Amino acid sequence: MKNASIAGFCGLVALTWADTTVPAQPTSDAIRANEITHALKGKTCTTRGGATFSFGKDGHYAYDGMWTDHGHYSVHDGAVRVLLDSGLERDFVISRRGGVLYMEETAVSCA
Numbered sequence: 001m002k003n004a005s006i007a008g009f010c011g012l013v014a015l016t017w018a019d020t021t022v023p024a025q026p027t028s029d030a031i032r033a034n035e036i037t038h039a040l041k042g043k044t045c046t047t048r049g050g051a052t053f054s055f056g057k058d059g060h061y062a063y064d065g066m067w068t069d070h071g072h073y074s075v076h077d078g079a080v081r082v083l084l085d086s087g088l089e090r091d092f093v094i095s096r097r098g099g100v101l102y103m104e105e106t107a108v109s110c111a
Contacts, residue, residue, distance in 0.1 A: 036075045045108035
């Protein structure tokens, strides 16, 4: 039964990703592509919960948190578009509030 719950959760996550392939809507705090590139390119960003988002200098992307994923990313005004190796694509709104960088509503620290 435990495996059924995990499988159901993974299916829900996959459906959530599939339903979010529409372009992100930048907020008023969204930042321009050149600032996003400077903040993310070649860096690994970490959430308070310990999840990491890695943005390679060559456009490779990796996520390690509740699960792991790999793919490529591209930067646009107000957002980062991630195309996973599985074919799923999603835009994440990037903003800066009070000097803190946010991916969607999650604060990240990048180094």
